[in-house]
Structure formats: structure tokens, C-alpha cells
Amino acid sequence: xxxxxxxxxxxxxxxxxxxxxxxxxxxxxxxxxxxxxxxxxxxxxxxxxxxxxxxxxxxxxxxxxxxxxxxxxxxxxxxxxxxxxxxxxxxxxxxxxxxxxxxxxxxxxxxxxxxxxxx
Amino acid sequence: xxxxxxxxxxxxxxxxxxxxxxxxxxxxxxxxxxxxxxxxxxxxxxxxxxxxxxxxxxxxxxxxxxxxxxxxxxxxxxxxxxxxxxxxxxxxxxxxxxxxxxxxxxx
Numbered sequence: 306x307x308x309x310x311x312x313x314x315x316x317x318x319x320x321x322x323x324x325x326x327x328x329x330x331x332x333x334x335x336x337x338x339x340x341x342x343x344x345x346x347x348x349x350x351x352x353x354x355x356x357x358x359x360x361x362x363x364x365x366x367x368x369x370x371x372x373x374x375x376x377x378x379x380x381x382x383x384x385x386x387x388x389x390x391x392x393x394x395x396x397x398x399x400x401x402x403x404x405x406x407x408x409x410x411x412x413x414x415x416x417x418x419x420x421x422x423x424x
Numbered sequence: 425x426x427x428x429x430x431x432x433x434x435x436x437x438x439x440x441x442x443x444x445x446x447x448x449x450x451x452x453x454x455x456x457x458x459x460x461x462x463x464x465x466x467x468x469x470x471x472x473x474x475x476x477x478x479x480x481x482x483x484x485x486x487x488x489x490x491x492x493x494x495x496x497x498x499x500x501x502x503x504x505x506x507x508x509x510x511x512x513x514x515x516x517x518x519x520x521x522x523x524x525x526x527x528x529x530x531x
Contacts, residue, residue, distance in 0.1 A: 342468075
């Protein structure tokens, strides 16, 4: 069974940095594009970033472009989100998710990790 | 900016009612549209992809339709376990924009 588990969420001061990790198991991690989605408290889902299976192609929401970097280590079955210059509005639960087969839609989600950027 | 606009933002219906949620894309996206269900306190769950294909295991009372810029998710007979927020998402290309969500409650 495909599973994802995120780590690294924390309370950090605005302007600071954080690295989130997402460890995959139960599927061939290197075969799938992966994505990060976040959800601010009481708000809806917001797509953050996507990375191709080999890591050569990356995509970012305008709200995080230039501040966040997505990467992956296919030898360790781990996805990363490097977050710099954090803002109060980045406060959210961050979910990693696997894309469904050849479709660019998320079918397996982690439980999420919470990032709080304090003023 | 690409936008996905869902309506209504919330609804309250009785058990057994037919519920319709709509999603409009600001530009045509073919059938690259997915629907997610997020129950309170839970992780989002994929219900429908390719606008109308029900994911395996999803109850048949759920159905999706549409193409281009207009899409609908229908729950043919609302059940108590369907209380959730529903999101549409485009996935033809970046950005993978979500709709703002539709909260479904039982009257």
C-alpha cells in the first residue's frame, strides 16, 4: 500500500527557513511525479509545487516562487520542500501527495505537517 | 491568473436529496478536472478524475460531468457520511489550481 509521511513542520519566525521532508513507501517512488499542497487554518486547498519523477522539471505557485524549492532523492524515496523567507501567510498544513499513474492528479496523500510562521 | 470558481460555497441538504456542485474554469481545460472530498479533520480524498471517471471504491451515488470550462459533481442521494468539503482541481498544466471549496452539510 502506497504511503507518505511528512516531517519537518515547526514554529518559525517570519523571515526564517524550514525544510520539509516526505518519506514514501509501498510504491516505486522514482516512477511518479510528486506534489505539495497546503491548507491554511480554516481555509481551502492551495497547490504549492510539483516535481517530475526524475526531478528535472519543477513547478511553483506564484505565491511561493523564488522562496520555495522542491527537490527529491530517489535513492532515499524522499521528497523535500525547502522554504525560505517564510511569511505569516505561509502558515498551513503542508501535504505531500503522489500523482495517480500517468495523470497529474494526486491519489495518495500524506497526513500533513504543520508550519507556523510567527510575526 | 487562472481561476477555478466553485458554487455554491456551502449548502445544506436533507438525507436522500440530490446535490449539485459546479466548477467553472477561467479557460478551457478539456476534461482535466478532478474532484476531491475532504471530511472534517481528514486528508483530501480523490473522488473523480478526467471530469467523469469515478475512482475505484467511490460510491456510485457520486458522478462527475463536463468539459472545457464547466463541470459538475452530483451526489444523487446525500448520505450522512458525505458531510465534507468538496474541491475541484484542474490538472492539464501548471498551475494545478483548486476551486475554493463547497462545504456540504446535512439539514
